[in-house]
Amino acid sequence: MNAIKELRSTLRPAVLALGAAGMAALIAGCSDATGKAAAGAAPGAPPVSAATVLEQNVAEPQELSGRLEAVERVEIRPRVSGFITAVNFKPGAEVKKGEVLFIIDPRPYQAEADRAEAAARSARAKAELARLELRRAERLLGDKAIAQREYDERAASQKELDANALAAEAQAEAARLNLSYTRVTAPINGRVSKAEITLGNLVDASAVLTSVVSLDRIYASFDGDEETFLRVSRRAHAGQAVPVRVGLVNEEGFPHEGKLEFIDNQLDTRTGSVRMRAAFANADRSMTPGLFARVRIDGDSRKAMLVSDRAIGTDQNRKFVFVVGEGGRAEYREVRLGPVFDGLRVVRAGVKPGENVIINGLQRVRPGAPVQAQIVPMTASAQPLQDKDAKLAAASVNAKE
Incomplete structure (x- = not known):
C-alpha cells in the first residue's frame, strides 16, 4: 500500500505537467488558427460616390475687392466773407443744381x-x-x-x-x-452732407460749408493683378466693352452690372497691381460712395474642367482630390484650383476630362486603397449625393450581415 502511494505522488506532477503542456499547445493552436483566419479575411472596399469631371466653355471670372466712389464730389466754399444768415437744407437730403444752401448777409x-x-x-x-x-x-x-x-x-x-x-x-x-x-447754391445734383458751419458764424473763402456728391452714376474703384490687367487691357484699349459686376456686403452674388471705364497707365511695382475703375447706374440710390464692394470681371470664354467643391480636400497648403483609377483604387491627385462657376469649382491642373473623382465618402478613402464607387451626376447640391451615399453604405452593411 505504501508503495502504491509513493507511485501516485511520483506520477501526479508528471501528469499535471503533461496536461498543462497539452492545454498550452491547444491554446496556441487555437490562437494560430484564429490569426490565420483573421489574416485571410481582407476588409471590404468602402462605398463612395464619384462623379465624372466636366469640361465646359466658361468665361472664367476674376473676383476682386474695391470701394465705391462718387463720380462728382464738390466741397462747398463761400466766395465772399460774411455772416451766415440762413441754412436752407436738411443734412443728408438730395438737392438740385442751383438750389440755395446757405445765405451770407x-x-x-x-x-x-x-x-x-x-x-x-x-x-x-x-x-x-x-x-x-x-x-x-x-x-x-x-x-x-x-x-x-x-x-x-x-x-x-x-x-x-x-x-x-x-x-x-x-x-x-x-x-x-x-x-x-451771398447765395451759396448747389453746383450739381446730388446728396448734401451736414452743415459744417452753422447759422450766425462768420466765414471767409477758406471755410468748407458742406459737400455734395452725385448719385445718378457711381464708380467702383479696385486694384487688379497683372493677370487681370493683361486679360482686360487689350479689350479695353481696343474699344471693346468689358462688363464688370458688383455686389454689396448685404447682397447675394453680383446684382449690379456696369462697364470698365478706366485702367491706369502703369502698374504699382510695390504691390504688383494696377488701379481700375468701372461706372454703374445708381437710379435706386442703393450704392453710396465709400461702401465696400465685391467686384467681378468676366474673362474670355475658354475650356475648363469643373468639379464639385465636395471632392476637394486640403493637405496643409495643398489641395487634392481622389480619382477612381484602374482596379477601382483611389489615386491621390494634387490640383490647382480656379474660381467657382455655376456652383462648380474650376480645376486648372491635376485632373483630366472624363475621370471620376470621389465626391462623397472621402473620410473612408486612403491613397491606393480599393473603393466601391457609385457614379452620380456632378452637381453643386450636396443633399442628393449624401442620400445616395448613405443608402449605398447601408446596403453594404446589410450584405455583410
Whole structure:
C-alpha cells in the first residue's frame, strides 16, 4: 500500500505537467488558427460616390475687392466773407443744381453794388458828353474855327472817358457778382452732407460749408493683378466693352452690372497691381460712395474642367482630390484650383476630362486603397449625393450581415 502511494505522488506532477503542456499547445493552436483566419479575411472596399469631371466653355471670372466712389464730389466754399444768415437744407437730403444752401448777409454787398452801379452811370454820362463835344469839334475844325491841337485833345479826352466808363461798368459787374455769391447754391445734383458751419458764424473763402456728391452714376474703384490687367487691357484699349459686376456686403452674388471705364497707365511695382475703375447706374440710390464692394470681371470664354467643391480636400497648403483609377483604387491627385462657376469649382491642373473623382465618402478613402464607387451626376447640391451615399453604405452593411 505504501508503495502504491509513493507511485501516485511520483506520477501526479508528471501528469499535471503533461496536461498543462497539452492545454498550452491547444491554446496556441487555437490562437494560430484564429490569426490565420483573421489574416485571410481582407476588409471590404468602402462605398463612395464619384462623379465624372466636366469640361465646359466658361468665361472664367476674376473676383476682386474695391470701394465705391462718387463720380462728382464738390466741397462747398463761400466766395465772399460774411455772416451766415440762413441754412436752407436738411443734412443728408438730395438737392438740385442751383438750389440755395446757405445765405451770407447780403447788405454790405448790396450797398457796394449800388455804389458801383452809380459810378458806372456817372462814367457813361461823362463819356456821352465827351462824344457830343467831339462832334462839335469836328464841325468847328471843318470851318477852321478851332486848331487841330484842340480837336486832338477833345478826341483823346473822349477815348479816356469811354475807357473810364468801361472800367466803372466792370466794377459794377464785380459788385453784382459778389452780391450773387451771398447765395451759396448747389453746383450739381446730388446728396448734401451736414452743415459744417452753422447759422450766425462768420466765414471767409477758406471755410468748407458742406459737400455734395452725385448719385445718378457711381464708380467702383479696385486694384487688379497683372493677370487681370493683361486679360482686360487689350479689350479695353481696343474699344471693346468689358462688363464688370458688383455686389454689396448685404447682397447675394453680383446684382449690379456696369462697364470698365478706366485702367491706369502703369502698374504699382510695390504691390504688383494696377488701379481700375468701372461706372454703374445708381437710379435706386442703393450704392453710396465709400461702401465696400465685391467686384467681378468676366474673362474670355475658354475650356475648363469643373468639379464639385465636395471632392476637394486640403493637405496643409495643398489641395487634392481622389480619382477612381484602374482596379477601382483611389489615386491621390494634387490640383490647382480656379474660381467657382455655376456652383462648380474650376480645376486648372491635376485632373483630366472624363475621370471620376470621389465626391462623397472621402473620410473612408486612403491613397491606393480599393473603393466601391457609385457614379452620380456632378452637381453643386450636396443633399442628393449624401442620400445616395448613405443608402449605398447601408446596403453594404446589410450584405455583410
